Amino acid sequence: xxxxxxxxxxxxxxxxxxxxxxxxxxxxxxxxxxxxxxxxxxxxxxxxxxxxxxxxxxxxxxxxxxxxxxxxxxxxxxxxxxxxxxxxxxxxxxxxxxxxxxxxxxxxxxxxxxxxxxxxxxxxxxxxxxxxxxxxxxxxxxxxxxxxxxxxxxxxxxxxxxxxxxxxxxxxxxxxxxxxxxxxxxxxxxxxxxxxxxxxxxxxxxxxxxxxxxxxxxxxxxxxx
Amino acid sequence: xxxxxxxxxxxxxxxxxxxxxxxxxxxxxxxxxxxxxxxxxxxxxxxxxxxxxxxxxxxxxxxxxxxxxxxxxxxxxxxxxxxxxxxxxxxxxxxxxxxxxxxxxxxxxxxxxxxxxxxxxxxxxxxxxxxxxxxxxxxxxxxxxxxxxxxxxxxxxxxxxxxxxxxxxxxxxxxxxxxxxxxxxxxxxxxxxxxxxxxxxxxxxxxxxxxxxxxxxxxxxxxxxxxxxxxxxxxxxxxxxxxxxxxxxxxxxxxxxxxxxxxxxxxxxxxxxxxxxxxxxxxxxxxxxxxxxxxxxxxxxxxxxxxxxxxxxxxxxxxxxxxxxxxxxxxxxxx
Numbered sequence: 001x002x003x004x005x006x007x008x009x010x011x012x013x014x015x016x017x018x019x020x021x022x023x024x025x026x027x028x029x030x031x032x033x034x035x036x037x038x039x040x041x042x043x044x045x046x047x048x049x050x051x052x053x054x055x056x057x058x059x060x061x062x063x064x065x066x067x068x069x070x071x072x073x074x075x076x077x078x079x080x081x082x083x084x085x086x087x088x089x090x091x092x093x094x095x096x097x098x099x100x101x102x103x104x105x106x107x108x109x110x111x112x113x114x115x116x117x118x119x120x121x122x123x124x125x126x127x128x129x130x131x132x133x134x135x136x137x138x139x140x141x142x143x144x145x146x147x148x149x150x151x152x153x154x155x156x157x158x159x160x161x162x163x164x165x166x167x168x169x170x171x172x173x174x175x176x177x178x179x180x181x182x183x184x185x186x187x188x189x190x191x192x193x194x195x196x197x198x199x200x201x202x203x204x205x206x207x208x209x210x211x212x213x214x215x216x217x218x219x220x221x222x223x224x225x
Numbered sequence: 226x227x228x229x230x231x232x233x234x235x236x237x238x239x240x241x242x243x244x245x246x247x248x249x250x251x252x253x254x255x256x257x258x259x260x261x262x263x264x265x266x267x268x269x270x271x272x273x274x275x276x277x278x279x280x281x282x283x284x285x286x287x288x289x290x291x292x293x294x295x296x297x298x299x300x301x302x303x304x305x306x307x308x309x310x311x312x313x314x315x316x317x318x319x320x321x322x323x324x325x326x327x328x329x330x331x332x333x334x335x336x337x338x339x340x341x342x343x344x345x346x347x348x349x350x351x352x353x354x355x356x357x358x359x360x361x362x363x364x365x366x367x368x369x370x371x372x373x374x375x376x377x378x379x380x381x382x383x384x385x386x387x388x389x390x391x392x393x394x395x396x397x398x399x400x401x402x403x404x405x406x407x408x409x410x411x412x413x414x415x416x417x418x419x420x421x422x423x424x425x426x427x428x429x430x431x432x433x434x435x436x437x438x439x440x441x442x443x444x445x446x447x448x449x450x451x452x453x454x455x456x457x458x459x460x461x462x463x464x465x466x467x468x469x470x471x472x473x474x475x476x477x478x479x480x481x482x483x484x485x486x487x488x489x490x491x492x493x494x495x496x497x498x499x500x501x502x503x504x505x506x507x508x509x510x511x512x513x514x515x516x517x518x519x520x521x522x523x524x525x526x527x528x529x530x531x532x533x534x535x536x537x538x539x540x541x542x543x544x545x546x547x548x549x550x551x552x553x554x555x556x557x558x559x560x
Contacts, residue, residue, distance in 0.1 A: 130317035133277055134331040134382070135306040144334065148321055224362040225320045 013199055017183070021203060023097045024179035027169045031104035032162050038109040042068070043116025044142055050121075054128065054138055071110040076168050079107050080175060100169065100177030108165050115157035119150040152223035159215025163208055170204075180204060227253040227276065227386070227418070232285030234271050234442075245271045247442045249285070253435075255385075258412050258419045260433035260450070263461055265424060268442040273388050273422045277309045278302060289386070307335065310379025310417075314391035316371040318363040318378075325350070325359045328377045335382065349377040353407065369400035376407060380415075387411070389421045393428055401425075405432045426465045430454070430519050438462050454519050455489045456551050466526075481532035483512070483556035486545060488525035497548050498529065505541040507533035528555070 042064065048054050049061040074082070080103040084094045087102040123146050131145045147154065170181025180200050188197025234246040245268045253259045263269040274280035275287060278294055287294050289308070297305055318327050328346045337345075350356045353373040363371055372392060379387050389408070393401040409432060412419050421433060429436055429450060437447040438459045445459035457463045486498075502509050510530040517524045531538050545552050 124315075124317070126313055126315050126317040127319060129279060130311065130313060131330070131334075133279055133306060133309070133311040133388075134334065134378075135303040136334045137303060140334045144330075145319065149319060151321060222321065224322075225364055 035108035039112025119153035
């Protein structure tokens with residue numbers, strides 16, 4: 001291939017990839033935000049209602065824990081289809097990246113809850129006890145002690161969530177969600193354009209690397225232990 | 226004034242009941258440094274935690290001044306706890322906050338004005354001698370420095386009482402001493418009542434004015450430190466004060482009577498033993514002796530073996546008792 005040809009070839013490839021990449025980032029970004037908004041409080045409640053913790057309530061704990069386990073055991077591809085009616089109510093359609101955000105957020109939410117739960121359980125009970133002895137309220141203990149102390153683990157957990165959602169988003173693409181997964185299937189699988197498939201994989205690898213790297217740096221910045 | 230009345234604590238796990246504290250009655254005067262001593266598992270930590278209700282007593286009352294804290298509701302209790310500082314064996318500092326932020330924490334959660342916080346924390350940093358560590362994180366500090374931060378944090382809300390839960394057990398002897406000195410100066414300067422839970426004899430000896438000995442969830446003995454150490458009555462305090470040579474000296478002596486004599490204060494300087502030997506027809510073989518300083522009072526103990534006629538030994542023993550010495554028969558080879 002000549003130099004000029006290679007240039008136009010790469011430009012074409014980029015033109016094909018770019019809109020899909022933007023769609024993927026759009027889906028992953030908002031799904032992460034919504035899943036954290038839903039999953040963080042859920043994870044906090046799972047911890048503080050557990051045995052011997054600051055708001056022990058074993059009934060609530062058991063109910064929430066069961067819901068989380070059930071939600072986590074449904075395969076994502078089935079969850080998307082099952083959630084179609086909900087997507088239609090919330091965004092008015094079941095097709096496109098915006099519609100995919102609904103099942104992605106819901107699927108990632110119990111995952112986030114468990115990640116948050118694990119991170120918060122790591123916080124030394126002695127520190128919580130010390131803040132109780134200082135007269136801290138439950139809200140202050142959660143916000144200023146537990147979350148503050150667990151911040152590095154929480155950041156790493158959310159990094160893991162983002163990468164997970166990125167993987168799920170490819171599956172959402174398979175049923176009309178758009179994004180890089182959709183691109184890979186349409187070009188690479190249905191039209192046998194292996195180069196597009198490889199380019200997609202390369203972009204995904206780079207994306208995951210960037211997310212993990214940023215997460216690690218951020219976690220280290222907040223970790224003074 | 227802290228008054229603990231008929232306090233009991235029972236733990237229940239898998240339908241098995243464990244009585245950690247049984248009917249405890251105790252009063253601690255304002256400005257005291259009070260030690261709660263006991264072997265591990267005796268219930269001393271549970272008792273301390275009942276004073277700020279980190280442990281909820283199963284029954285009984287805890288009065289601090291005139292407030293029965295077991296009757297307070299959630300918000301009242303939270304506010305009341307600000308009068309009681311607490312320090313722990315494992316320091317329990319917030320690892321992701323600086324020294325300054327850690328000390329400021331109790332003030333921040335009480336919504337104290339920022340300029341007041343600055344002023345107060347800087348003063349506290351000076352008291353605990355950590356001005357240069359202001360912006361360090363706990364992981365950069367030594368154990369003793371961490372405990373100093375914890376002490377400053379406990380002082381931040383101007384408490385009337387400070388509870389110390391094995392506060393020096395994770396520190397080396399030298400650092401322990403400096404922490405004890407700091408606690409004593411805080412007690413003297415700010416008249417804060419300090420309650421110390423420990424299994425270390427040196428802490429009680431160097432710091433406390435009064436002590437209670439806990440055995441199996443009950444108070445086995447209480448009184449001033451000098452009283453308890455000069456004339457230990459409970460199993461635990463005897464064990465704490467027992468001379469390390471005692472068990473070996475038991476083996477050395479085959480005949481005669483092995484006595485442990487305890488002197489307090491000036492008696493330690495009088496030649497009572499040599500007078501005894503002169504006046505009665507007995508031989509006194511000194512096995513081991515030791516002079517200890519408890520609360521600035523000399524406390525001597527001497528282990529001697531008396532041999533001679535049974536009658537003479539009896540008279541010699543009475544002579545010692547007449548001079549107000551505590552005489553304890555450890556081994557009697559004569560009968």
